[in-house]
Amino acid sequence: MIWAFDLILLIFLVITAIIALQVRDLLSATMIFGVYSFLMCLFWAEMGAVDVAFTEAAIGAGVSTVFLIATVFRTSRRSSD
Amino acid sequence: MKIIGFIAVCITGWLLLSAINDFPDFGDPHSPANGYRLSQYYITDTFTDTSVPNMVTAVLADYRGYDTLFETVVIFTAGIAIIGILRRYGSSDKSVGRSKAFIEEPRKDLLIHTTCRLLIPIIQLFALYVIAHGHHSPGGGFQGGAIFGASFILLALAHNLKTAEKRMPERRILTLAGVGIFIYAGFGLACLILGNNFLDYSILHKLLPITPIEARSHSMLGVEIGVAFTVTAIMFSIYSNLVSSSRMKEGL
Numbered sequence: 206m207i208w209a210f211d212l213i214l215l216i217f218l219v220i221t222a223i224i225a226l227q228v229r230d231l232l233s234a235t236m237i238f239g240v241y242s243f244l245m246c247l248f249w250a251e252m253g254a255v256d257v258a259f260t261e262a263a264i265g266a267g268v269s270t271v272f273l274i275a276t277v278f279r280t281s282r283r284s285s286d
Numbered sequence: 287m288k289i290i291g292f293i294a295v296c297i298t299g300w301l302l303l304s305a306i307n308d309f310p311d312f313g314d315p316h317s318p319a320n321g322y323r324l325s326q327y328y329i330t331d332t333f334t335d336t337s338v339p340n341m342v343t344a345v346l347a348d349y350r351g352y353d354t355l356f357e358t359v360v361i362f363t364a365g366i367a368i369i370g371i372l373r374r375y376g377s378s379d380k381s382v383g384r385s386k387a388f389i390e391e392p393r394k395d396l397l398i399h400t401t402c403r404l405l406i407p408i409i410q411l412f413a414l415y416v417i418a419h420g421h422h423s424p425g426g427g428f429q430g431g432a433i434f435g436a437s438f439i440l441l442a443l444a445h446n447l448k449t450a451e452k453r454m455p456e457r458r459i460l461t462l463a464g465v466g467i468f469i470y471a472g473f474g475l476a477c478l479i480l481g482n483n484f485l486d487y488s489i490l491h492k493l494l495p496i497t498p499i500e501a502r503s504h505s506m507l508g509v510e511i512g513v514a515f516t517v518t519a520i521m522f523s524i525y526s527n528l529v530s531s532s533r534m535k536e537g538l
Contacts, residue, residue: 206312252312256342256424259416263432268521271439275529 206251214251218244231277239270336502338421346426347506351485355470357428358513362463365520369460372527395444402444409437417514421506427513434514435521442522447530450522459519459526466515473509 221244225237242265249258310317319325328341328349338344346354417430442450474485482489487505488498496504 254424256426256429259425260429260432263429263436267436268432268439268525271443271525272528275525278529 210251214244214247218248231280232274235270235273235277238273239266242266242269335499336506337499338503338506340421340423342424343421343426343506343510347421347509348485348487348502351474351509354509354513355467355474355485358467358470358516361520362467362516365463365523368524368527398444402440406437406441409440410434413437413514417510418507420510421503427510428517430510431514431517432521434518435525438518438522439525442525442529447526451526454519454522456523456526459523462515462519463523466512466517466519469512469515470509473505473512 218241221237221241225234225241228234228237242261246258246261246266249255249261310319314320320329328345332341332344333339336344336348338348413430413434415430416425416433417427420426420430438450438454441453473487473490476493477486477489478484480489480492487502489501490505491498491501494501494504
């Protein structure tokens with residue numbers, strides 16, 4: 206556990222989470238959510254849970270982003286509110 | 287309404303943050319979870335019981351084999367439910383807004399194709415390593431299966447769905463998903479037939495020239511392979527149903 210690295214990761218994590226909620230474009234929100242998953246994956250790896258880390262990388266950052274993009278593809282692009 | 291929601295979020299956040307003080311330290315050997323007799327047993331006796339260095343896999347696939355068997359069944363059921371809800375047979379092409387050429391012809395992008403040709407074998411090899419080495423290093427059936435399924439999704443993204451469907455037709459997906467659970471349950475049934483409890487692998491040493499302890503280790507590999515089959519198939523089937531308006535024709 207490296208203290209400074211942890212702090213930087215945590216700040217980025219919070220920033221991406223807020224942006225993913227705030228951004229209006231659904232496709233950008235999906236991409237930022239992928240970034241969030243990847244940061245989460247770095248967290249797992251850093252805490253020593255390597256198997257959780259690469260599952261998060263494969264499913265969280267990879268597959269679920271693809272699923273969400275596939276779903277966004279079927280909707281109109283901007284949210285109405 | 288938004289203000290009420292914001293206040294609720296703030297209060298919940300404050301409650302969660304104030305609970306941090308009560309947590310044990312990271313990796314504290316004297317935390318309640320580590321001090322409990324059961325975890326002590328796993329930590330000290332796993333290797334002598336099963337000759338598997340990775341405690342997590344031993345707990346997952348051996349000590350708590352029932353749990354994992356029905357987790358696999360949950361994944362299978364989820365996949366079947368998604369196919370049941372999304373899949374539409376017949377040829378009433380209404381929702382396709384894109385040109386036929388985009389659907390029929392594979393995309394010809396040299397850069398993407400070459401990258402995928404290089405990457406996909408490595409990804410699949412790594413997935414197989416994760417499955418096969420799951421009881422010695424971090425990994426196992428779920429993780430390896432997810433990575434293997436992701437490699438097929440990458441293939442479908444880079445070319446089109448038809449190219450990936452050639453390697454992984456719908457019929458084969460369903461067969462593989464079923465076969466995975468049959469492998470897992472078959473190990474349990476074999477134990478039952480040979481006279482032990484369901485999923486108590488040590489009796490399987492009668493079938494092969496190995497000791498009971500090694501039998502537990504090797505059976506863990508077997509059930510992990512079963513899990514990997516199911517996860518791979520369901521992962522790709524969710525993708526292909528989701529992207530193609532459930533007609534298995536076009537890609538993303």
